[in-house]
Amino acid sequence: MMRYADVILPLPLPRSFTYSIPIGSEESIKPGCRVVVPFGKKKFYTAIVETVHDKAPSEYEVKEISTVLDTIPILYPNQFKLWQWIADYYLCTIGDVYKAALPSGLKLESETIVEYNPEFEADEPLQAKEQSVLDLLAVNNEQSLTRLEKDSGIKNILTVVKSLLEKNAVFIKEELRRSYKPKTEIRVRLSQAFSTEEQLRKLFDELNRAPKQLVLLMKYVELSNFMGGSIKEVSKKELLQQSAVSAAVFNGLVEKNVLEIYHHETGRLTTFQNTTIDLNPLNTYQEEAFNSINNSFKEKNVCLLHGVTSSGKTEIYIHLINEVIKQGKQVLYLLPEIALTTQITERLKRVFGSRLGIYHSKFPDAERVEIWQKQLSDKSYDIILGVRSSVFLPFRNLGLIIVDEEHETTYKQQDPAPRYHARNAAIVLAAMYGAKTLLGTATPSVETYYNAQTGKYGLVEVKERYKDIQLPEILPVDIKELHRKKRMTGQFSPFLLEHIRKALDNKEQVILFQNRRGFAPMVECRVCAWVPKCENCDVSLTYHKGINQLTCHYCGYSIPLLRSCPACEGTELVHRGFGTEKVEDEIKLIFPEASVARMDLDTTRSRTSYEKIISNFEDGKTDILIGTQMVSKGLDFDHVSIVGILNADTMLNYPDFRSYERAFQLMAQVAGRAGRKNKRGTVILQTRSMDHPIIDQVINNDYEQMVNTELTERQLFHYPPYYRLVYVYLKNRNADLLDLMANTMAGKLRAVFGTRVLGPDKPPVSRVQTFFIKKIIVKIEYNAPMHQARKLLQMVQKEMIEDERFKSLIVYYDVDPM
Numbered sequence: 001m002m003r004y005a006d007v008i009l010p011l012p013l014p015r016s017f018t019y020s021i022p023i024g025s026e027e028s029i030k031p032g033c034r035v036v037v038p039f040g041k042k043k044f045y046t047a048i049v050e051t052v053h054d055k056a057p058s059e060y061e062v063k064e065i066s067t068v069l070d071t072i073p074i075l076y077p078n079q080f081k082l083w084q085w086i087a088d089y090y091l092c093t094i095g096d097v098y099k100a101a102l103p104s105g106l107k108l109e110s111e112t113i114v115e116y117n118p119e120f121e122a123d124e125p126l127q128a129k130e131q132s133v134l135d136l137l138a139v140n141n142e143q144s145l146t147r148l149e150k151d152s153g154i155k156n157i158l159t160v161v162k163s164l165l166e167k168n169a170v171f172i173k174e175e176l177r178r179s180y181k182p183k184t185e186i187r188v189r190l191s192q193a194f195s196t197e198e199q200l201r202k203l204f205d206e207l208n209r210a211p212k213q214l215v216l217l218m219k220y221v222e223l224s225n226f227m228g229g230s231i232k233e234v235s236k237k238e239l240l241q242q243s244a245v246s247a248a249v250f251n252g253l254v255e256k257n258v259l260e261i262y263h264h265e266t267g268r269l270t271t272f273q274n275t276t277i278d279l280n281p282l283n284t285y286q287e288e289a290f291n292s293i294n295n296s297f298k299e300k301n302v303c304l305l306h307g308v309t310s311s312g313k314t315e316i317y318i319h320l321i322n323e324v325i326k327q328g329k330q331v332l333y334l335l336p337e338i339a340l341t342t343q344i345t346e347r348l349k350r351v352f353g354s355r356l357g358i359y360h361s362k363f364p365d366a367e368r369v370e371i372w373q374k375q376l377s378d379k380s381y382d383i384i385l386g387v388r389s390s391v392f393l394p395f396r397n398l399g400l401i402i403v404d405e406e407h408e409t410t411y412k413q414q415d416p417a418p419r420y421h422a423r424n425a426a427i428v429l430a431a432m433y434g435a436k437t438l439l440g441t442a443t444p445s446v447e448t449y450y451n452a453q454t455g456k457y458g459l460v461e462v463k464e465r466y467k468d469i470q471l472p473e474i475l476p477v478d479i480k481e482l483h484r485k486k487r488m489t490g491q492f493s494p495f496l497l498e499h500i501r502k503a504l505d506n507k508e509q510v511i512l513f514q515n516r517r518g519f520a521p522m523v524e525c526r527v528c529a530w531v532p533k534c535e536n537c538d539v540s541l542t543y544h545k546g547i548n549q550l551t552c553h554y555c556g557y558s559i560p561l562l563r564s565c566p567a568c569e570g571t572e573l574v575h576r577g578f579g580t581e582k583v584e585d586e587i588k589l590i591f592p593e594a595s596v597a598r599m600d601l602d603t604t605r606s607r608t609s610y611e612k613i614i615s616n617f618e619d620g621k622t623d624i625l626i627g628t629q630m631v632s633k634g635l636d637f638d639h640v641s642i643v644g645i646l647n648a649d650t651m652l653n654y655p656d657f658r659s660y661e662r663a664f665q666l667m668a669q670v671a672g673r674a675g676r677k678n679k680r681g682t683v684i685l686q687t688r689s690m691d692h693p694i695i696d697q698v699i700n701n702d703y704e705q706m707v708n709t710e711l712t713e714r715q716l717f718h719y720p721p722y723y724r725l726v727y728v729y730l731k732n733r734n735a736d737l738l739d740l741m742a743n744t745m746a747g748k749l750r751a752v753f754g755t756r757v758l759g760p761d762k763p764p765v766s767r768v769q770t771f772f773i774k775k776i777i778v779k780i781e782y783n784a785p786m787h788q789a790r791k792l793l794q795m796v797q798k799e800m801i802e803d804e805r806f807k808s809l810i811v812y813y814d815v816d817p818m
């Protein structure tokens with residue numbers, strides 16, 4: 001009987017497709033295996049088998065699977081279930097999830113290759129273009145279309161190749177190139193004929209006439225510990241280096257069949273030393289928290305650990321991990337991208353050694369492929385420390401997921417789809433394994449805190465810092481008044497400068513926080529108020545002094561700084577606002593003797609530059625560290641006595657329902673970097689809004705008051721956690737048509753959801769990369785059946801797309817937007 005497989009393609013398609021299984025492969029194809037299938041016009045893709053069955057599809061002619069890549073699945077059933085959940089909940093396709101889940105090396109590239117036909121004899125003379133393509137192929141028998149196009153200089157290579165194809169002069173070869181190659185090392189061993197001591201002795205005598213070969217062989221015997229019993233593996237490179245003989249001598253011994261070479265897969269994963277240290281003993285508070293978490297897990301699947309900064313949450317995690325792996329189960333430890341630094345990896349490595357694997361998006365893809373494959377083997381890591389995408393890794397036997405800094409908004413993927421929240425996906429994943437989830441933070445998100453308050457999650461609190469160092473003292477400074485009296489030096493109040501100076505005199509360190517990068521967020525003409533804007537997006541350009549350019553932070557568009565205003569030709573272009581780059585400039589002028597570093601998106605493009613800034617600061621090579629929110633992410637420094645928050649107002653004035661919550665979290669977190677080890681730290685908080693309630697709450701570290709005020713307002717105005725938000729985005733290149741589309745769709749949604757629909761509105765950035773954007777908000781009661789709401793949303797979208805006028809409409813959703 002014919003067998004069929006439903007496969008998932010790496011394309012945004014609403015469903016899976018059925019292919020027939022080639023005869024002979026019926027047994028080897030299982031769900032979770034990769035296969036190569038044709039799709040569309042001569043395109044080949046790597047697809048994942050979802051199910052195997054014997055029902056032929058009725059609506060289309062079935063094609064056959066071209067190649068079977070795996071006979072052992074590369075996914076476990078729970079990974080599939082998670083993909084399905086993400087696609088359903090976040091209103092995207094399973095193909096979107098597939099694309100995000102696998103490292104590129106596991107998704108093969110398709111590239112059209114043209115092959116030379118050596119049998120070909122022309123009946124009639126070929127055209128000049130045809131002949132030149134054929135000549136190229138005669139030299140090099142298989143070449144890609146792009147390559148041929150380049151080498152021949154022919155513009156329309158496709159038509160030429162097409163006519164060559166018709167004449168049977170060439171073939172098309174669809175070659176799938178594996179972009180991942182395991183790293184191997186050439187190693188050396190004695191061949192079977194010389195495996196005993198006696199045979200070896202004879203050989204030594206014979207080699208007396210070939211002294212160089214003898215030297216090499218003696219070196220091998222030494223390096224391999226041949227006489228000592230337990231033989232060590234020897235690499236060819238090392239052997240040649242140590243014996244200082246040429247490769248020719250080596251080859252001589254191989255030819256004599258004395259030595260033989262073999263390839264050994266070394267892997268790219270750094271092998272850690274396996275000497276580990278014992279766990280730090282927990283102090284009383286930590287011990288209590290540890291026990292309470294375990295107790296809470298007896299009843300609930302999720303527990304929130306709300307511990308003040310530097311209470312030693314990481315130490316508690318380490319003890320929990322230790323318990324779980326002792327039971328033979330695995331642990332996933334999630335961190336936001338930028339918090340995953342050597343600081344934390346070192347701490348875990350010291351305790352868990354080679355049982356710990358690290359999954360970071362800034363690692364080379366090949367490394368991520370190796371981790372993936374290791375997770376499928378029987379030597380899988382017991383602990384994975386990773387970022388958002390590590391929820392997709394295969395786990396055999398997951399026992400615990402830790403989501404550190406659970407409030408971090410970067411856990412939510414923005415673009416492209418799947419727009420999933422890794423914390424929420426982690427909770428779902430853990431439940432599939434019957435595992436537990438621990439959410440840790442000093443500043444819980446309002447949603448999580450609500451879930452803990454209402455008993456859905458367990459709640460464990462630690463209010464004391466390790467070693468009882470007090471939380472930093474937070475001193476507000478009214479810069480509105482100081483600006484008016486012209487008493488500010490640039491962005492600095494006299495009070496802040498005085499504290500910085502004192503810290504520097506005492507050889508202590510300073511962190512300055514400004515949540516904007518670049519030099520000036522805005523340039524403006526003093527005469528006519530003209531502001532330079534991005535050509536593609538609806539945002540003003542930010543001035544970057546280092547490169548002397550105006551840049552768009554959305555699409556990267558940049559232009560040199562203008563000398564005069566294009567609107568009125570005035571030459572007085574002034575800077576409005578300030579970013580980290582300007583802060584750096586000013587501080588260097590005020591404290592020329594201090595060594596200053598800046599940490600923001602512009603100075604940390606590569607992983608190493610980020611790590612370097614951190615280690616320089618750790619080692620005391622930097623006195624003052626200036627940064628955006630990056631400086632607040634779970635970093636643990638010993639000698640920071642002063643933290644300066646330069647301007648609280650930009651955070652408070654941001655137009656979003658989460659802006660107060662976020663402002664509190666950011667300020668509390670950055671304040672938490674002060675005075676962690678030796679003595680109480682000081683935070684100087686500059687603001688123009690002294691009587692804003694959030695400022696008071698930050699000063700008193702009054703998280704409860706912040707969260708309770710927020711909850712009241714959110715309930716009143718129908719926001720999370722009482723309502724779920726779904727943002728419906730509409731995109732089109734034509735602004736007028738988009739208006740019509742958005743109004744029509746909002747009307748249809750209102751017919752279904754009534755007053756739960758808001759908009760259409762322009763989002764804060766209403767044009768990105770030449771597309772105009774409109775946003776419709778749908779608010780759904782938290783207790784309403786979400787699957788029903790999703791069906792209705794999809795129904796409306798279908799109606800829209802079926803309308804002839806709206807063929808060019810692009811719709812996508814952001815569920816639980818951040």
Ligand code: ADP
Pocket residue numbers: 280281282283286307308309310311312313314315466636676
């Ligand atoms: P948090 O994650 O809560 O901010 P950390 O786990 O980073 O706190 O702890 C802060 C500092 O205190 C770290 O340098 C850590 O090594 C130290 N520390 C905390 N608890 C202990 C402990 N039980 N034994 C030894 N050192 C500890």
Ligand code: ZN
Pocket residue numbers: 534535536537552553554555556557769
């Ligand atoms: Zn732009």
Ligand code: ZN
Pocket residue numbers: 525526527528529530565566567568569570
């Ligand atoms: Zn002007």
